[in-house]
Amino acid sequence: xxxxxxxxxxxxxxxxxxxxxxxxxxxxxxxxxxxxxxxxxxxxxxxxxxxxxxxxxxxxxxxxxxxxxxxxxxxxxxxxxxxxxxxxxxxxxxxxxxxxxxxxxxxx
Amino acid sequence: xxxxxxxxxxxxxxxxxxxxxxxxxxxxxxxxxxxxxxxxxxxxxxxxxxxxxxxxxxxxxxxxxxxxxxxxxxxxxxxxxxxxxxxxxxxxxxxxxxxxxxxxxxxxxxxxxxxxxxxx
Numbered sequence: 001x002x003x004x005x006x007x008x009x010x011x012x013x014x015x016x017x018x019x020x021x022x023x024x025x026x027x028x029x030x031x032x033x034x035x036x037x038x039x040x041x042x043x044x045x046x047x048x049x050x051x052x053x054x055x056x057x058x059x060x061x062x063x064x065x066x067x068x069x070x071x072x073x074x075x076x077x078x079x080x081x082x083x084x085x086x087x088x089x090x091x092x093x094x095x096x097x098x099x100x101x102x103x104x105x106x107x108x
Numbered sequence: 109x110x111x112x113x114x115x116x117x118x119x120x121x122x123x124x125x126x127x128x129x130x131x132x133x134x135x136x137x138x139x140x141x142x143x144x145x146x147x148x149x150x151x152x153x154x155x156x157x158x159x160x161x162x163x164x165x166x167x168x169x170x171x172x173x174x175x176x177x178x179x180x181x182x183x184x185x186x187x188x189x190x191x192x193x194x195x196x197x198x199x200x201x202x203x204x205x206x207x208x209x210x211x212x213x214x215x216x217x218x219x220x221x222x223x224x225x226x227x228x
Binding site: 001032034036042043044045046049055087089091092094095096097098099100101102 | 154168171204208212215
């Protein structure tokens with residue numbers, strides 16, 4: 001099973017600032033990695049797939065990078081609606097699909 | 109636009125079997141290359157993949173849950189279902205259904221989720 005880790009657990013950012021979230025896989029997942037955003041009481045929403053491709057309707061301030069075992073999600077200028085929990089997920093080697101524990105982005 | 113909606117009991121007793129249904133609208137559940145899955149999230153915790161079923165009826169499970177889980181499809185109703193047996197309090201979670209569009213693909217879209225509480 002591929003283990004996913006995320007850092008930091010919590011990121012405190014002021015509106016308008018840049019946020020950088022990290023995700024690491026225990027073995028290479030190539031670029032078969034997705035990022036999701038989850039706000040309280042809602043289902044996860046797909047942001048990024050293929051490590052760097054934005055999903056339909058996702059604003060350009062969200063960008064993903066990385067390959068192999070190291071990945072980054074960057075939010076270039078945080079808006080109020082971006083304060084949420086972000087999860088990475090590998091789909092390179094399954095079962096099982098595995099998710100990271102999440103990074104909570106909150107208001108500084 | 110493809111939409112998924114979970115339904116089922118909100119409260120189940122320990123040792124009983126949970127049955128959840130996901131109704132798919134805006135698309136054909138038997139369309140080739142679609143994979144349908146279940147993911148859960150205990151209160152305040154992260155996401156855990158439970159298992160899934162392909163358009164051709166092949167099933168896949170998370171190994172720790174495999175012995176307790178059954179997933180099936182009803183193409184006549186455009187639905188797929190999850191059955192999980194021998195429930196304990198540790199199975200209390202929000203249960204989501206979701207679609208993947210290929211063998212190596214992400215989950216999108218997701219249903220809104222349904223909270224299942226296991227308690228006597």
